[in-house]
Amino acid sequence: MKNYSDIEYSMIVKDILENDEFAKMANIEHHNSTRLDHMMKVSYYSYVVAKALKLKYREVARAGLLHDFYFGRTTDHDKIKDKVKLYTHSHPKEAVENAKKHFSINSMEADIIESHMFPIDIKIPKYLESWIVSTVDKVVATHEFYHKASKKLKYSLNLGLILVLNVLK
Numbered sequence: 001m002k003n004y005s006d007i008e009y010s011m012i013v014k015d016i017l018e019n020d021e022f023a024k025m026a027n028i029e030h031h032n033s034t035r036l037d038h039m040m041k042v043s044y045y046s047y048v049v050a051k052a053l054k055l056k057y058r059e060v061a062r063a064g065l066l067h068d069f070y071f072g073r074t075t076d077h078d079k080i081k082d083k084v085k086l087y088t089h090s091h092p093k094e095a096v097e098n099a100k101k102h103f104s105i106n107s108m109e110a111d112i113i114e115s116h117m118f119p120i121d122i123k124i125p126k127y128l129e130s131w132i133v134s135t136v137d138k139v140v141a142t143h144e145f146y147h148k149a150s151k152k153l154k155y156s157l158n159l160g161l162i163l164v165l166n167v168l169k
Contacts, residue, residue: 006044009044012058012061012062013061013062015103016062016065016103021102025068025069028071030144032144033144038144039069042065042068042136043061043062043064043065044064045136045139046060046136049132050129056108059106059108059109060112060132062105062109063099063108063109063110063113064137066095066099066103067113068095069099070094070098071098072091092114092116092117092121095114096110108130111126111130112127112129112130116133117134
């Protein structure tokens with residue numbers, strides 16, 4: 001990703017990336033990578049869009065990075081419930097609470113985090129910046145999902161081809 005070479009972006013999110021609690025996101029699976037990787041993509045791409053539109057790109061970068069800053073549950077039963085709740089209002093609220101606990105966030109950043117699941121969740125974004133992060137999150141998640149699915153499809157097709165070739169021998 002280009003964000004590592006974008007000095008302004010790096011300075012905006014430096015304190016978040018250096019936070020020990022936030023660093024734990026690198027150990028949580030998310031689609032075909034980690035939650036940290038997902039949040040970095042959402043944050044950086046949203047930052048680029050907001051900056052191009054001359055909006056509050058600092059808030060977008062920071063809130064985009066914090067939008068999935070939640071840990072979920074630890075038991076198998078709770079993990080199953082978390083997968084269902086993932087698309088509801090629970091994880092954005094937990095992410096806002098964690099963001100407030102570990103960082104100083106303003107009302108726009110809180111709205112960006114809390115409303116990023118719209119329209120799946122009923123919390124309507126108040127700011128154009130919130131709409132940007134919500135939209136970019138959907139695009140990134142869709143890409144991650146289909147990338148993972150396409151790998152499985154390619155594997156299945158290759159396996160099928162091997163089986164057909166072995167039968168034809």
